Amino acid sequence: MSVRRGVRTALAALAGVATAVVFTFASAGPASAHGYTNGPVSRQLQCSTGAVANCGPIQYEPQSVEGPKGFPAAGPADGQICAGGNSGFAPLDNPRGGAWPAQTVQAGQQYTFSWHFTAAHRTTKFEYFITNSSYNPLNPLTRAQLDLVPFAKVDYGGAQPPFDYSHTGTLPTGKTGRHLIVAVWTVHDTANAFYSCSDVVFGSSPGDPDPGDPDPGTCSGLPVWSSGATYNGGAEVGHGGQKWRAKWWTQGEEPGKTGEWGVWQALGAC
Structure with a gap:
């Protein structure tokens, strides 16, 4: 009886050590930032x-x-x-x-x-x-x-x-x-x-379109949309006589061609 009790005690101790080791490794991760x-x-x-x-x-x-x-x-x-x-x-x-x-x-x-x-x-x-x-x-x-x-x-x-x-x-x-x-x-x-x-x-200047861009628009004071430029969310451009705002980052997606749920939000004529 005492032998079996001793074995159970030893196994319990080993399980505790294993749990402690696992917890240590799980806690030693990189900074959360x-x-x-x-x-x-x-x-x-x-x-x-x-x-x-x-x-x-x-x-x-x-x-x-x-x-x-x-x-x-x-x-x-x-x-x-x-x-x-x-x-x-x-x-x-x-x-x-x-x-x-x-x-x-x-x-x-x-x-x-x-x-x-x-x-x-x-x-x-x-x-x-x-x-x-x-x-x-x-x-x-x-x-x-x-x-x-x-x-x-x-x-x-x-x-x-x-x-x-x-x-x-x-x-x-x-x-x-x-x-x-x-x-x-x-x-x-x-x-x-x-x-x-x-x-x-x-x-060279905010309003320079790429030579191959169709219909650069005539919105004074706005950068003209360029197919080669990248735009962050919130960026506003002129294209086709309309003002557009990017909903998220985009490149190469032409305003007016991305649909209602696309990246460009129409803000009206300019």
């Missing part, structure tokens, strides 16, 4: 939507580009900035021959930067850096290719943002051609930040 920019569209979002192929694991978790905070003095190493220093997300640092999809923007314009958080977290600040005149889109990004003072910054004071958050800032003047914007979301109560790289092209 995750997010990325969808305005301008980040490289990880380009991968997640399928706009860019052969991205590896990041296509399934665009919110996870997390690395040490303190950029640019600290943070990810040169050549690993867009991946946040994560080797598993290295495709984000691959220049791809300079062929990453790029959003058309204008130097000096007021721009709405937007973030999507899958798990919001207390936040210190949002900062936006941009490449300088030495930037070569055929090479991985380094600090030497960046203006190391952010052109836009939003202090958040440790508050927790909503799951979809946006704010405005002014894009730098004097920029032309292709550039890379590095958005940094600094988490308040961890040692990390989240990094999002977005490819942009500075155009």
